[in-house]
Amino acid sequence: xxxxxxxxxxxxxxxxxxxxxxxxxxxxxxxxxxxxxxxxxxxxxxxxxxxxxxxxxxxxxxxxxxxxxxxxxxxxxxxxxxxxxxxxxxxxxxxxxxxxxxxxxxxxxxxxxxxxxxxxxxxxxxxxxxxxxxxxxxxxxxxxxxxxxxxxxxxxxxxxxxxxxxxxxx
Numbered sequence: 341x342x343x344x345x346x347x348x349x350x351x352x353x354x355x356x357x358x359x360x361x362x363x364x365x366x367x368x369x370x371x372x373x374x375x376x377x378x379x380x381x382x383x384x385x386x387x388x389x390x391x392x393x394x395x396x397x398x399x400x401x402x403x404x405x406x407x408x409x410x411x412x413x414x415x416x417x418x419x420x421x422x423x424x425x426x427x428x429x430x431x432x433x434x435x436x437x438x439x440x441x442x443x444x445x446x447x448x449x450x451x452x453x454x455x456x457x458x459x460x461x462x463x464x465x466x467x468x469x470x471x472x473x474x475x476x477x478x479x480x481x482x483x484x485x486x487x488x489x490x491x492x493x494x495x496x497x498x499x500x501x502x503x504x505x506x507x508x509x510x
Contacts, residue, residue, distance in 0.1 A: 350396075358397040361389045365405055369412050375482055376489070378414065383490025384497070386432050387445060391498035395436040402428025417475050423459040427452040431487060445495055449487035456483045 365385045368378060382405055390398030406424035409415045415424075431448040438444030460471045460479040 354393060354397065357393040358389060358400055361385050361393065361397065362401050362404060365401060366408055369405070369408050369414055372412070372414060375478060376486060379482065379486030380489040380493065383431065383449075383487045384494035385490075386428055387435055387491050387494025388497050388501070390432040390436050391440045391494065392501050395432060398432035398436065399429050402432050417472070419464065419469060420459070420475070420479070423456060423463070427456045427459075427483075430455055435491070440498060442491075442495060445491035446488070449484060449491050452487050453480075453484035456480075 362385075365382055368381045368385075372378070386398050386402050386405075389401050403425050405428065406415065406421045409424075410418050410421060415421075431452040434448035434451055435444040438447055457480045460476045464471050
């Protein structure tokens with residue numbers, strides 16, 4: 341940590357691992373499965389990236405996934421892109437700040453859900469943006485469900501992969 345900002349080593353290993361996780365995430369988004377599946381897998385990738393590669397990997401993927409979702413036609417309401425980006429960053433930051441465990445994931449999932457629900461129910465309305473009911477429904481409880489499911493899947497992989505990487509280093 342330097343001046344409160346987590347430092348990281350921007351090297352070939354970081355770039356390669358982040359690129360692989362981003363590529364898997366993009367493939368999942370291109371398949372265009374239901375929100376429960378796609379959202380859960382994207383959230384799992386955020387947890388895996390943050391837990392294995394590091395916070396900046398998770399943040400990078402979290403910033404890119406809403407743009408990709410829009411470009412592949414998964415999201416038809418582009419004004420939400422910055423709100424989703426912030427939600428993803430919150431999820432990764434809280435997971436990482438609370439030591440990459442189930443409590444950090446759960447807190448991150450709840451805060452991400454609260455942020456996204458507030459965004460579609462209150463913040464956008466304050467700016468006089470009419471949010472369609474279908475979008476409001478997709479950005480409330482399903483966001484909590486996909487963040488929790490994805491978080492559990494992600495934690496499973498973080499546990500397995502971190503043990504694998506420790507053994508390959510030793």
